[in-house]
Amino acid sequence: MTPENLLHRLPSTQKCTFGCPVLDRCLGGGIPCNSITELVAESGCGKTQLCLQLALSAQLPPSLGGLSASSLYIHTEFSFPSRRLHQLSHAFISSHPRIFNNDPCDRIFVHAVYSADQLFDIMPKIESLLENTNTQLPVKLIVIDSIAALFRSEFENTPIELKRRSSLFFKISGKLKSLAKRFGLAVVVTNQVVDLMGHSEGMNGLKVGNLGSLVSSGRRVCPALGLAWANCVNSRLFLSRNEEVVGEENGSVDVSACGGGDFLPRQTRRRLHVVFAPHLPDSSCEFVIRREGVFGVER
Amino acid sequence: MEVGRLPISASQRSKLIAAGYTTLSSFSSLSPSHLARDLKISDNEAAEIMRVASHGHRLDGSAGGCGTVNGAQTAWDMLHEEEMFPRITTSCEDLDNILGGGINCKEVTEIGGVPGIGKTQLGIQLAINVQIPVDYGGLGGKAIYIDTEGSFMVERALQIAEACIEDMSECGGLLRKDFQACQLKMHPNNILENIFYFRVCSYTEQIALINYLDKFISEHKDVKIVIVDSVTFHFRQDFDDMALRTRLLSGMALKLMKLAKDFSLAVVLLNQVTTKYIDGSFQLTLALGDSWSHSCTNRVILYWNGNERYAYIDKSPSLRSASAPYSVTSKGIRNSASNCKRIKMM
Numbered sequence: 168m169t170p171e172n173l174l175h176r177l178p179s180t181q182k183c184t185f186g187c188p189v190l191d192r193c194l195g196g197g198i199p200c201n202s203i204t205e206l207v208a209e210s211g212c213g214k215t216q217l218c219l220q221l222a223l224s225a226q227l228p229p230s231l232g233g234l235s236a237s238s239l240y241i242h243t244e245f246s247f248p249s250r251r252l253h254q255l256s257h258a259f260i261s262s263h264p265r266i267f268n269n270d271p272c273d274r275i276f277v278h279a280v281y282s283a284d285q286l287f288d289i290m291p292k293i294e295s296l297l298e299n300t301n302t303q304l305p306v307k308l309i310v311i312d313s314i315a316a317l318f319r320s321e322f323e324n325t326p327i328e329l330k331r332r333s334s335l336f337f338k339i340s341g342k343l344k345s346l347a348k349r350f351g352l353a354v355v356v357t358n359q360v361v362d363l364m365g366h367s368e369g370m371n372g373l374k375v376g377n378l379g380s381l382v383s384s385g386r387r388v389c390p391a392l393g394l395a396w397a398n399c400v401n402s403r404l405f406l407s408r409n410e411e412v413v414g415e416e417n418g419s420v421d422v423s424a425c426g427g428g429d430f431l432p433r434q435t436r437r438r439l440h441v442v443f444a445p446h447l448p449d450s451s452c453e454f455v456i457r458r459e460g461v462f463g464v465e466r
Numbered sequence: 467m468e469v470g471r472l473p474i475s476a477s478q479r480s481k482l483i484a485a486g487y488t489t490l491s492s493f494s495s496l497s498p499s500h501l502a503r504d505l506k507i508s509d510n511e512a513a514e515i516m517r518v519a520s521h522g523h524r525l526d527g528s529a530g531g532c533g534t535v536n537g538a539q540t541a542w543d544m545l546h547e548e549e550m551f552p553r554i555t556t557s558c559e560d561l562d563n564i565l566g567g568g569i570n571c572k573e574v575t576e577i578g579g580v581p582g583i584g585k586t587q588l589g590i591q592l593a594i595n596v597q598i599p600v601d602y603g604g605l606g607g608k609a610i611y612i613d614t615e616g617s618f619m620v621e622r623a624l625q626i627a628e629a630c631i632e633d634m635s636e637c638g639g640l641l642r643k644d645f646q647a648c649q650l651k652m653h654p655n656n657i658l659e660n661i662f663y664f665r666v667c668s669y670t671e672q673i674a675l676i677n678y679l680d681k682f683i684s685e686h687k688d689v690k691i692v693i694v695d696s697v698t699f700h701f702r703q704d705f706d707d708m709a710l711r712t713r714l715l716s717g718m719a720l721k722l723m724k725l726a727k728d729f730s731l732a733v734v735l736l737n738q739v740t741t742k743y744i745d746g747s748f749q750l751t752l753a754l755g756d757s758w759s760h761s762c763t764n765r766v767i768l769y770w771n772g773n774e775r776y777a778y779i780d781k782s783p784s785l786r787s788a789s790a791p792y793s794v795t796s797k798g799i800r801n802s803a804s805n806c807k808r809i810k811m812m
Binding site for chain 2: 168170171172173174176177178179180195199201202203326331333334335337338341344345347348349373374375376377379394395397398400401403442443445446448
């Protein structure tokens with residue numbers, strides 16, 4: 168056993184860009200390789216959008232922040248959003264005209280998984296896909312969208328079942344991390360949120376990470392799967408969506424004078440927060456979702 | 467040495483004891499004729515007893531005359547030894563204060579907390595601070611960092627290393643008169659080179675590595691800290707045989723304690739938290755169970771108090787229970803910036 172020479176990792180860990188400089192700046196360059204990053208959000212916040220975008224930008228060469236790699240997209244809840252992927256890839260090709268010979272969608276391998284045990288069962292298949300270097304671009308990005316769906320329905324609420332569930336977390340996370348280390352992969356998992364009821368006492372109200380409380384759509388939420396899963400990921404990013412009255416933040420609209428809030432123009436403000444990450448300070452950035460993709464906004 | 471252990475005849479022994487000589491030292495300084503008169507024996511016999519006694523005394527070894535077991539030390543010697551080894555600073559004064567100056571060598575310290583509280587940050591800070599040269603009050607040693615989770619990010623280590631060098635240069639500048647000769651020549655890359663980084667991906671690798679450390683450290687005698695981040699990740703998977711897990715964990719703990727003692731280095735184990743059902747409610751507790759909690763000399767728990775990070779001494783044979791605030795900044799672990807902070811004694 169010899170220690171690894173840390174100087175070989177300099178200047179920094181390899182990252183996969185999001186394709187947007189504002190988002191990259193907030194996250195120190197993008198999603199880091201060799202670790203598991205979790206995207207937590209309620210439905211409709213943009214988790215899948217970000218994942219699809221990552222699967223495309225991973226194909227960029229390292230000089231543009233990509234990994235020159237294909238991706239493996241494991242989906243668990245809904246059918247794979249291929250139409251949206253095609254839409255994104257057209258925008259992608261037009262913004263990077265000389266990079267792609269083939270359809271970038273060909274470089275995204277999609278697999279459906281319906282239970283945690285099934286995910287574990289296909290690990291050997293995943294491993295052989297990763298070992299296969301005959302394809303032009305090796306797989307260096309694995310997306311699991313979403314990990315929560317694999318666990319939320321099939322375990323009963325008894326201590327034994329919950330214990331079995333949490334040891335499955337560590338087993339899956341251990342396997343993913345060991346693959347990430349062996350092949351230099353970036354692993355992205357998405358997670359859902361649960362509402363925080365009443366008092367903030369109790370385990371769900373436990374502060375984990377930088378944010379005192381996670382708020383989305385005006386409600387206090389916390390990530391699903393609990394404290395055990397939080398110990399399994401390296402970084403956690405939270406996407407929030409809140410409605411704001413247009414103009415309220417710079418005082419150009421007087422809410423009370425407009426006779427109550429019902430007829431005021433509202434817009435959805437989306438933010439990406441770093442909940443915890445070993446290489447990032449507490450930061451957040453606003454973003455929008457357009458036809459061409461997800462883009463950070465600097466205000 | 468007891469008279470009873472001397473290889474002399476029973477009658478000689480009973481005469482010695484009857485005359486009031488129970489230990490070697492009580493008659494070793496007498497002249498043989500004096501002893502002969504006291505015991506009412508011939509001069510020759512007394513000389514023979516003295517000869518046997520001094521031979522036995524010489525075999526005894528230790529000057530204090532206390533050791534009958536090899537390797538035993540007096541508490542006085544241990545106190546002197548303890549004072550010889552400086553502690554490893556955490557770069558946060560409040561935290562150092564409740565730790566009695568910093569992380570102690572020759573001991574196993576366990577540090578646990580929720581994700582995002584700063585365990586890995588503290589681990590990296592210690593791996594860098596152990597390298598502070600002796601002239602600046604550090605140990606000038608190297609570090610072994612065992613990463614089981616993949617949380618070690620080299621750019622963060624570089625950032626903390628640069629800040630550490632900056633702080634030292636400032637400090638050196640203030641004490642210019644003495645330190646002209648030893649201008650700080652450290653470069654962040656040197657600091658990274660002095661961290662022996664191992665990444666383990668399963669519990670078998672982890673145990674094999676810890677068993678191997680004995681050999682590694684004897685070849686790299688300047689290693690002064692071993693950090694395991696985190697010690698618990700690979701053990702929280704399902705073990706079909708829980709007794710096996712307990713055996714493996716206690717074996718590992720013993721090995722680490724031995725390393726700490728034999729090589730006089732600090733062992734820092736980072737742990738995760740889990741919930742435990744106590745008294746009708748779920749409470750936070752460090753992972754790996756009750757038997758593991760006996761494996762460490764000291765235990766520090768990191769927790770959130772509102773928006774501030776706090777460290778709490780949960781268990782220590784020499785430190786009192788206290789908590790202190792700290793913060794994680796771009797430079798690493800530092801004092802908390804809050805105005806109303808104070809160290810709370812329990």
